[in-house]
Amino acid sequence: MAEVAILKGTPYSLPSEASGSLDELRSRLHIVRTDLQKALESARRMGLVREMDRAHGYSSVFESNSIEFEGPDLAGTVEVIESDTGQRVLRDLNINLLPEVLQKDRRAFAAIGLETARVLALRYIGGDVRGLCQSDVRSLHGVLMAGEWFAGRYRQFDAAISGSDHAPYPTYEIPFAMAELCDWSQGPVEGDLAVLRAAVGHAWFTHVHPFQDGNGRVGRLIANVLLGQDGLPPAIVKARSQRSRYIAALAHSDEGGDIMPLVGLFLKTIERYVSELQRPKAFKRLFDQLVARRGSSYFDWYRNSLSDFMSRLSSELELFGLRLTLLDELSQEVFADLRGGQRQTVMTALITDGDGQDLVLYQRPPSTAARNRFSADERVPTVAFALPNEQWKLEPYRRTKRADLDGLADFWVQPDQPTSVFIDGRAVRSHSVADGASLLAEQIRRGFARRFELPPRYFDSARWLPKIHGGPG
Incomplete structure (x- = not known):
């Protein structure tokens, strides 16, 4: 394919096989921009833009910290940012107060420091500013890590990334690599490929891994600066439900x-x-509930029921030499979104056979069969199956066909007395937890025995998932 201008000067290139994904990106991004303007106008009429910005900002801080297992919960994040100390820091970006916070409460420091860095990053958006320079990146890190001896300074020791085989750049190459990245970021871009630009900037930065600590959080700020400069909202990766995929x-x-x-x-x-912008009142109400730590008995009931079933399924799979590894968890917020039919997925588990084959279980909105059987207040997410996709696709996994798993399409665990497991095979049938786990394990075993219909893979990416402990930095 013709060279994509946005990739010139980067370590990345795209072959002809990626042309379909680029076309899809352009089409979906056009819809996003159109819907974004309409949603903002509607939120302005309701006077909710400021509240939505606040809620998304706090969510961004909480999720980014949580990916690195840092900071307090969402309620604690909001509390410390809105505290007197947090507001004193943010009012004038007075980072001289942060070392004092670090000494007293490291979790509070993580929240206030990242929120301060996020506010600073917003200053790099607007006008004719393009990209970032090295001093901008070091300033973001200096705020995020204020009080640490390495704040705002490139790494002085060679490093390793926990859970990854990637070896970051040696120290002497970091200034040159960062100069290349920043020079590239300041160049012209195609607006319909803005998300590609942000992804390249983020991946390139985390690949260089220029700082002693905080690379992941700074990298996510960089991605959001690049998105903001192209008129797009931030990419907020959810720690519980999207961390493995990220x-x-x-x-x-x-x-x-x-x-x-x-x-x-x-x-x-x-x-x-x-x-979320298109339904500002509903999102704001849910955000306030989460901050107030209000639980949901049905959510807890479902989560416990699914956990019990997955444990039973894991035991059944072990009898066939298959291993089930749990991945991302549902949050109350995502649970509510899925029940309402919002288009998103959560990678729940990975099944492997020790012979290079992988099968992903993921939660999605209730299937048609589930919607037909239960009322809105009883519906729960459906669990579907996916196999590794071809290279250069926006989705690394493709949903299985019925032939892949002996007619199996999906299933869901319905909280009840007792809990039931509904399996959509050649027909939708209800089973007990024990019988459902046994039946699913047998159908999954047959799929592995036939080796599904897997595409050629150039590296074993899914095998990396069970090793996830740390993060990008």
């Missing part, structure tokens, strides 16, 4: 040079953001 997408870009899974993930987060 880390795996970075592994794709590091190990195989394939940037498209990260592009696809960022695009999904932006589409979700616009969807």
Whole structure:
């Protein structure tokens, strides 16, 4: 395919096989921009723009910290940012107060420091400003890590990334690599490929890994600056429900040079953001409930029922030499979105056979069969199956066909007395937890025995998922 101008001067390139994904990106991004303007106008009429910005900003801080297992919960994040100390820091970006916070409460420091860095990053958006320079990046890090001896300074020691085989740049190459990245970021771009630009900037930065700590959080700020400069909302990756997919997408870009899974993930987060803007009152109400730590008995009931079933399914699969590894979890917010039919997915588990085959279980909105059987207040997410996709696709996995799993399409765990498991095979039938786990394990075993219909893979990306412990930095 013709060279994509936005990739000139970067470590990334796209072959002809990626042309379909680029066309899809352009089409979906056009819809996003149109819907974004309409949603903003509607939110302005209701006087909710400021409240929505506040809620999304706090969510961004909480999720980014949580990916690195840092900071307090969402309610704690809001509390410390809105505290007297937090507001004193933010009012004038007075980072001289942050070392004092660090000494007293490291979790509060993580929230206030990242929010301060996020506010600083917003100053790099607007007007004719393009990209970032090295001093901008170091300033973001200096604010995020204020009080640490390495704040705002490039790494002085060679480093390793927990859970990854990628070896970051040696220290002497960091200034040159960062100069190349920043020079590239300041160049002209195609507006219909803005998400590709943000994904490249983020992946490239995390690949260089220029700082001692905080690379992931700074990298996500960089991506959101690039998106904001192109008139798009931030990409907020959810720690509980999207972390595995995010880390795996970075592994794709590091190990195989394939940037498209990260592009696809960022695009999904932006589409979700616009969807939330289109229903501002509902989103604001849910955000306030989460901050207030209000639980949901039905959510807890479903989560416990699904956990019990997955444990039973894991035991049944072990009898066939198959291993089930749990991945991302549902949050109350995503649970509510899925029940309402919002288009998003959560990678729930990975099944492997020790012979290079992988099968992903993911939660999605209730299927037609589930909607026909239960009322809105009883519906729960459906669990579907996916196999590794071809290279250069926005989605790293494709949904299975019925032939892949002996007629099996999906299933869902319905909280009840007792809990029931509904399996959509050649017909939809209800089973007990024990019988449902046994039946599913047998059908999954047959799929592995036939080796599904897997595409050729250039590296074993899914095998990376069970090793996820750390993050990008």
